[in-house]
Every structure is written in C-alpha cells, then in structure tokens.
Amino acid sequence: MLTKNYNVIRNRQAQARWRERHIAKRRRAQRIVNILVRKKWPEGTVKELARLLGQFLTRDSARTLRRELRAYKEPTRKEHRARNARDLEQTWLRAHPGKTVKDYERMPLDEMWEWLRARGEATVAAEKAAWERDHPGQDWPEHMCGLSDREYTDYQRWERQRERKARKRDLGDEGPAR
Numbered sequence: 001m002l003t004k005n006y007n008v009i010r011n012r013q014a015q016a017r018w019r020e021r022h023i024a025k026r027r028r029a030q031r032i033v034n035i036l037v038r039k040k041w042p043e044g045t046v047k048e049l050a051r052l053l054g055q056f057l058t059r060d061s062a063r064t065l066r067r068e069l070r071a072y073k074e075p076t077r078k079e080h081r082a083r084n085a086r087d088l089e090q091t092w093l094r095a096h097p098g099k100t101v102k103d104y105e106r107m108p109l110d111e112m113w114e115w116l117r118a119r120g121e122a123t124v125a126a127e128k129a130a131w132e133r134d135h136p137g138q139d140w141p142e143h144m145c146g147l148s149d150r151e152y153t154d155y156q157r158w159e160r161q162r163e164r165k166a167r168k169r170d171l172g173d174e175g176p177a178r
Helices: 002-037 042-058 059-070 077-095 099-104 110-133 149-174
Strands: none
Touching: 002 149, 042 059, 077 110, 099 149, 110 149
C-alpha cells in the first residue's frame, strides 16, 4: 500500500514538473514573439536575431515559435480572397433570413452585384446623413483623397465614434455578453 501511494505521488510530481516546463516554453516563445512583433527593426536585424535564436532553441522550441509567429503574418492573396468570400456569404445570409448557403451559391452574379451596389449606396447615404446631422452647414467629404491630414484624422475619429455609438445602441444597456 505504501509503495502504491509513493508511486502515485511521484507520478503527480512528474506530471506537475512536465506541465511547468511546457508552460514555461510556451511563455518564452510568446515573449519572443511579442518582442519581434512590437519592434520595427530592419530586415537584416530580424534575420540575425532568428539565426541567434536558432542556436539556442531546440527543434521543438523553434516549431513552437513558428506556430506563435504564424498568427502575426500577413495573409496571402488567396487567404484574403477566401476570407472576403466567407464574409460576403455570411453578410448575405444575415440579410436574407430563411435563405440557405445553396441559395447563395445559386444566385446569379448579376443579382449579387445588384444587391451589393444597393447595399453600398444605402451605406453611403446613411453615412452622409449622419455626417450632415453631426456637422450642420459643412459639406460631406465624399472622397477622402481631397482631405488634408488633419481633416482625414478628424473624419476617422468621427467615424470610430459613430461606430462605437451604434454598437452601444445595438447592445442596449446590458453591455457585452460574457
């Protein structure tokens, strides 16, 4: 009986050490990722840092670091298109309750462009109305390219505040669900 309990205790201690060792590995990898992402270094410096890290990291640690860095890489054109297509599909399904993915896939391209154009025009009209309501007597800047840096920054700030208010209004008084 004493031997059995002793083995159980040794096993628990070994498991705890294993967990601590692997948690520490993940934390170190996350710290390195945060440093690499936060700092804006010339490309040569990053390559040199990677070479130096390669001397100190085991193969498993290097794999963990690559996995952590993958979250911060820029999406490829193919991934970007796939995400946009998925977002468009979800938006269309939300706008057409009762319709299925099959209905979305069967929709002719002309109808899809019509729906997108109408949706875009409605969005622009709503933004223009909100601008004119919040800035009486000022012209709505239809094209952002003609704005000065200051005007562009002010417009972006106004847009963020408007979105924040809309989210708050949509959530109601209960706040975000947790």
